[in-house]
Amino acid sequence: MDLPAKLIRSLRNARRIVALTGAGISAESGLATFRDAQTGLWSKFKPEELATVEAFERNPKLIWDWYAWRREQALKAEPNPGHLALAKVETRAPEFLLVTQNVDGLHSRAGSKRIVELHGNLHRFRCFDHDCASSNFDLAQGRCRSCGGNLRPDVVWFGEMLPIDALERANAATEKCDVFFSIGTSSVVYPAADLWRRAKERGAIVIEINKDPTPLTPLADYSFLGKAGEILPQLVQQIWISPNRLSN
Numbered sequence: 001m002d003l004p005a006k007l008i009r010s011l012r013n014a015r016r017i018v019a020l021t022g023a024g025i026s027a028e029s030g031l032a033t034f035r036d037a038q039t040g041l042w043s044k045f046k047p048e049e050l051a052t053v054e055a056f057e058r059n060p061k062l063i064w065d066w067y068a069w070r071r072e073q074a075l076k077a078e079p080n081p082g083h084l085a086l087a088k089v090e091t092r093a094p095e096f097l098l099v100t101q102n103v104d105g106l107h108s109r110a111g112s113k114r115i116v117e118l119h120g121n122l123h124r125f126r127c128f129d130h131d132c133a134s135s136n137f138d139l140a141q142g143r144c145r146s147c148g149g150n151l152r153p154d155v156v157w158f159g160e161m162l163p164i165d166a167l168e169r170a171n172a173a174t175e176k177c178d179v180f181f182s183i184g185t186s187s188v189v190y191p192a193a194d195l196w197r198r199a200k201e202r203g204a205i206v207i208e209i210n211k212d213p214t215p216l217t218p219l220a221d222y223s224f225l226g227k228a229g230e231i232l233p234q235l236v237q238q239i240w241i242s243p244n245r246l247s248n
Contacts, residue, residue, distance in 0.1 A: 001234045011239045014178040016095040024184020028229045029077040051157045060150045064142040067153045079110035082228035085236045087111035092240045097173040120155035128152040183209045187216040
């Protein structure tokens with residue numbers, strides 16, 4: 001893949017880069033998207049029946065078991081070349097922030113450190129009953145040892161607000177970035193879908209990498225249709241690994 005010379009120069013000169021990732025990049029590691037994960041034992045449930053406060057209050061064990069299964073699937077998966085390439089970008093850019101809608105932890109396992117997890121993380125937990133400050137948890141039983149209450153995964157459920165601090169960090173970085181990547185996301189779920197608009201309004205170069213066209217595709221400065229695991233490593237190679245290479 002030969003990149004336009006103008007894009008290569010822009011990326012090499014960029015000081016502030018933000019990358020937003022969605023389910024598409026994890027799908028390349030073999031992880032089903034949230035809605036596609038209703039298979040086998042879980043096929044009789046709608047996603048909304050397994051990811052709301054009300055569902056947890058009705059049957060905490062069912063929801064705990066569902067997320068235990070999802071954690072197991074996430075741990076079986078391995079970071080793919082797209083995850084690894086983003087970790088490399090972080091080491092090359094003076095300022096970089098990875099904003100992800102994914103909860104699987106694959107970016108951290110790939111080596112990324114500057115991460116904002118908009119929807120939380122499957123591998124973190126918090127006390128459901130009293131939101132205890134302590135992390136004295138019995139994960140085998142799904143119980144908080146401090147109060148004896150139920151534990152829940154530290155993820156955002158339907159009807160819940162995104163973490164304010166995470167959203168504020170994402171917005172602040174987006175509003176001052178030179179380059180904004182949208183990778184493996186549909187660009188239609190707000191408030192994450194508003195990030196690329198903020199970046200573009202403030203003059204950033206917006207680059208989309210996605211398997212299928214999205215509402216962003218005709219509006220992006222550059223749009224690459226294909227797998228992030230194939231496109232991102234090539235992009236990193238041409239821009240930061242082979243610094244003397246330019247295409248017309």
